[in-house]
Amino acid sequence: MISYKSEAIMPSLFFFPGIPREFRAQILAAPGRVVFSPKTHTVIQANGIHKSYGKLHVLKGVDIEIGRAEIVAIVGKSGAGKSTLLHILGTLDQADKGEIRIDGEAVAQLSSTRLAAFRNKHIGFIFQFHHLLPEFTALENVCIPAFIGGQTEAVAEPRAKELLDYLGLGDRFSHKPGQLSGGEQQRVAVARALVNQPSVVFADEPSGNLDSVSSQELHQLLFSLRKDFGQTFVIVTHNTELASNERPAA
Ligand SMILES: Nc1ncnc2c1ncn2[C@@H]1O[C@H](COP(=O)(O)OP(=O)(O)O)[C@@H](O)[C@H]1O
Ligand SMILES: [Mg+2]
Numbered sequence: 001m002i003s004y005k006s007e008a009i010m011p012s013l014f015f016f017p018g019i020p021r022e023f024r025a026q027i028l029a030a031p032g033r034v035v036f037s038p039k040t041h042t043v044i045q046a047n048g049i050h051k052s053y054g055k056l057h058v059l060k061g062v063d064i065e066i067g068r069a070e071i072v073a074i075v076g077k078s079g080a081g082k083s084t085l086l087h088i089l090g091t092l093d094q095a096d097k098g099e100i101r102i103d104g105e106a107v108a109q110l111s112s113t114r115l116a117a118f119r120n121k122h123i124g125f126i127f128q129f130h131h132l133l134p135e136f137t138a139l140e141n142v143c144i145p146a147f148i149g150g151q152t153e154a155v156a157e158p159r160a161k162e163l164l165d166y167l168g169l170g171d172r173f174s175h176k177p178g179q180l181s182g183g184e185q186q187r188v189a190v191a192r193a194l195v196n197q198p199s200v201v202f203a204d205e206p207s208g209n210l211d212s213v214s215s216q217e218l219h220q221l222l223f224s225l226r227k228d229f230g231q232t233f234v235i236v237t238h239n240t241e242l243a244s245n246e247r248p249a250a
Contacts, residue, residue, distance in 0.1 A: 041068050042101075043199050043232050044089060049098035051084055058084050059095070066200070069230040071222060073237050082236040083204055089234060090202040091119050103199050120149045124193030124201035128208040130185040132177040132192070138164060138184075139173040142191045149196050156195070163191040167221060183214030190221065200232045207239060215239065 044066040051059040058081040087093040146156035167187040207215035225231040
């Protein structure tokens with residue numbers, strides 16, 4: 001069981017000579033599970049991605065490489081193809097042409113059953129609207145992807161609680177989505193995206209529906225998750241402050 005208590009692991013972060021700094025948090029977060037070498041640090045490698053809707057050629061040969069612990073902001077005007085790119089990188093939609101590798105796996109070649117299993121294990125999603133299930137509590141919503149991935153309640157529940165706690169929702173486990181504020185709902189969605197320890201989390205305008213304070217809190221949390229656990233994020237955003245902190249998509 002990994003710990004998401006940042007204060008417990010942060011002091012050790014600087015005692016791993018020879019290991020690139022951005023990998024250290026993840027090694028500590030998942031001891032014994034992940035062995036990094038500089039050659040394996042690429043999470044997503046996409047080359048020559050094309051996508052058209054009828055005559056509308058939306059993606060015209062996108063190349064992008066995303067490494068572990070990077071936060072990549074995809075920016076562009078409305079209709080530019082940001083969501084299309086995010087959905088294709090996230091394996092929710094298929095490119096017409098081009099190759100995508102996630103954790104080294106050529107995802108286009110997987111059968112739909114294997115792709116669903118791969119997505120459950122390797123990829124997390126956060127959308128503009130939280131898409132939490134209204135009948136279930138915050139804790140249950142976070143546990144669902146873990147159950148789908150075959151985890152028992154004894155394993156999933158403590159991890160979901162740790163995550164909710166980390167995200168400032170330690171006293172909201174049994175609240176249903178309708179009993180939470182917009183910012184809280186979105187943080188439950190972040191916990192749900194993280195519960196299976198994905199290599200990468202895709203977020204499509206995750207703060208688009210939030211007020212400016214909640215929006216800023218959410219962005220700070222994403223940066224904390226990167227710093228404390230080496231979490232990789234690919235985010236479509238209109239938020240220029242968030243985007244200007246990071247390199248733009250190719
Ligand atoms: N399923 C679809 N069928 C036809 N056109 C689509 C479809 N999805 C998106 N588009 C079009 O592709 C373009 C890019 O869409 P999108 O990726 O959603 O843009 P963004 O997220 O940058 O606002 C838009 O012009 C949109 O109307
Ligand atoms: Mg969009």
